[in-house]
Amino acid sequence: MTSRPRTPAPDHGKAAGPRRPLRARAAALRERLMLGLFVPLRRKRTAQLRYAAILDGQTVNLHAQLPPSAGLPDRAEIVLRRGRRRHPAEARVHTGPDGEALVDAAILLGAEVGGVPVGTGRWRLRLRVHSGRRSRTLSLLLLQPPKPYEGPTKPMAASPVTGERHRLGRSLRGSARVVSTGARPAVEVTKVHLGHAGVTVDFRVLGTRAEEPWAEFVASGRRIEQPVTPLGPGTYRVDVPLGQMPPRGTRPDHWDVVLADRTGRPMRLGRRLHDVRNPLRVFAMRAMAITPHGHPPLIVQPRYTPAGNLRITCTRMPEAG
Incomplete structure (x- = not known):
């Protein structure tokens, strides 16, 4: 896939500090x-x-x-x-x-x-x-x-x-x-399909429109682009590219998932529309041994961070050493 320009998400928190005492x-x-x-x-x-x-x-x-x-x-x-x-x-x-x-x-x-x-x-x-x-x-x-x-x-x-x-x-x-x-711009995960053949993620875009979107899987020093499949108005599915995600060393790799489009507005996939205080614990998913086609088996565990962002941890099987 052709490389596309990437724009970091803006930081809106810097200017809010001085105004808080006045508002109070x-x-x-x-x-x-x-x-x-x-x-x-x-x-x-x-x-x-x-x-x-x-x-x-x-x-x-x-x-x-x-x-x-x-x-x-x-x-x-x-x-x-x-x-x-x-x-x-x-x-x-x-x-x-x-x-x-x-x-x-x-x-x-x-x-x-x-x-x-x-x-x-x-x-x-x-x-x-x-x-x-x-x-x-x-x-x-x-x-x-x-x-x-x-x-x-x-x-x-x-x-x-x-x-x-x-x-x-x-x-x-x-x-x-x-x-x-109105709804804040966000990408809400609706379902994670976890099976021995692989992992797919369904999600919907809220508060904005995605123009020709694609997904990016990001770990330390690594970035993988992956196409998404439309399921309906504002809803999509992405296959997790596990074949490209084995850790390079013995330690696990933690992958964040980002939706990007040609407007340059990357947004992280996660779960925001809920009432739980600890999404990491409440929305816990099991780890599973998955063998990507043509690659050694991996231990794969999707999970949510305390902030609600989707994160996929990949660990080498000990016997695959």
Whole structure:
């Protein structure tokens, strides 16, 4: 295969450092202004969120208490609004243990998954309650944003289907909103086929388009280019070139997998759209003895690094010495 130009991935982290203290001070000032001024003025006229989170990357879970002035409505709905666009979603009204009126809702986001067709941007969350022929719209007050929790899993940062990212935010006055952004450019591994005849990797490209792509297998001082096979829109398969990957010495070689294209934007293959904290342990794959055609047998083990990048370790069989 003809050698192609390669462009290293850009480093976006250098300029972020000096801005972090300014952002922290601005956030603290905003918090004091919201809690000290706007929240006391609005508390009696708004529904207060007791719980709000997006746990699976694409479903907004809400639990709110209505103000006494709203009574116990017959029904309710959550309305997502941005500009002139409005999308209602069903909510459930019920009575709490102390007689208070409560509302629960689970709102799936994204037309691709059969949910509310939100696009990128900030979407206001409002509660519309109905009592007979009368209706009333209330703001949803979010006093505390969702807090990360400890454990083997964590909240999904992106939709596992589309890669789009949704998070809960607050306006200056404390009103809840959903902030949606498009999928970040990434190459997501969907399946690793491991057999005695060889290894193939299926993957999909998110947040960008790959123009005439190919794969590169990269180890210390070595680089192997390999063609990819389209499986569908944005999805591909690559055969791992094990015949060219035996270690040159006695120590194992660790190969990273990169997708490149003619635009010069290399991206590492990995697993990003998950909720586990340790992909190396949770997505562990077994090692297998594989004999590439015309070559001595190898011990091959695909695995994921702590950052979620796909890595393939090749070790010579002891008897192949």
